[in-house]
Amino acid sequence: MTTLADFKATGIDGTEVDLAAYDGEVVLIVNTASQCGFTPQYQGLQKLQDDFAGQGFSVLGFPCDQFGHQEPGDEAEIQGFCERNFGVTFPLFSKIDVNGDEAHPLFRWLRSEKRGLLGSDKVKWNFTKFLVARDGRVVARYAPTTKPEKIAGDLERYLTR
Template identity: 65%
Template sequence: MSSLSDFSATSIDGKPIDLSSYDGKVVLVVNTASQCGFTPQYQGLQELYDTYGEQGFEVLGFPCDQFGNQEPGAEDEIAAFCERKFNVTFPMFSKIEVNGDNAHPLYQWLKDQQSGLLGREGIKWNFTKFLIGRDGSVIDRFAPTTKPSKISKDIEKALA
């Protein structure tokens, strides 16, 4: 598989989504958690979505409970939390694993395309971000500590 459009995922409300529906868009894929020190980044992610959405930008949130049990809730609880606390309107997906034998195929591909710090392939923590271009290929990977606002210039360049 060589682009985002080669994958599918399940939406947070249980519907299968073919990620080819994002063809031609710039996409930021993020593994999320509701009880993490980085959880306030939901606000920044929503601001990016609000700012660039009409220009063909999407944020795709993938809840993950692999780091410190920081996403213990069920999908309906996660969705309600995101909407209530951060007014999230960007697409959220069902809880997945991002590392190990049961890692979602999308994340296996993302890690293969952009290894992390010092070549580290695995996802280090919640809110690791992958920027994907209009052609479906990975442009860059951003650490959990990278605030969404710091990605604006990269998004603008990809949208141009």
């Protein structure tokens, strides 16, 4: 069985991150963009991080420029934007593709584990969210329109398991 711990990703600072570091945590993985109508969700994601980090929870942000060229900046620009405008302290990663031939293996796995609307495995837009339980399994997928605060109840449920 594949779990989150089987993947690696490049941090926004260019260092390789073994996602096994999040083994035993509840993790919310989000594809993000700085110039999207959903960009204000960074604030809600940071609030989830602040509220639940002490219980073994992390948000992981993966910038993506595949939807309307809404993440045109480089990693330094993305990180600066997130810190300056939303106080983001949760881990951000280097820009990736979430769909297509060049999709990051993590997102290929996430998409296959929890399909979207009408059974599609494609990520439809920025700020699609995947919830991973402590055992590394994908347990939920949320649409870009799902505000982070609406996920809090699910987090509480999985954090107490």
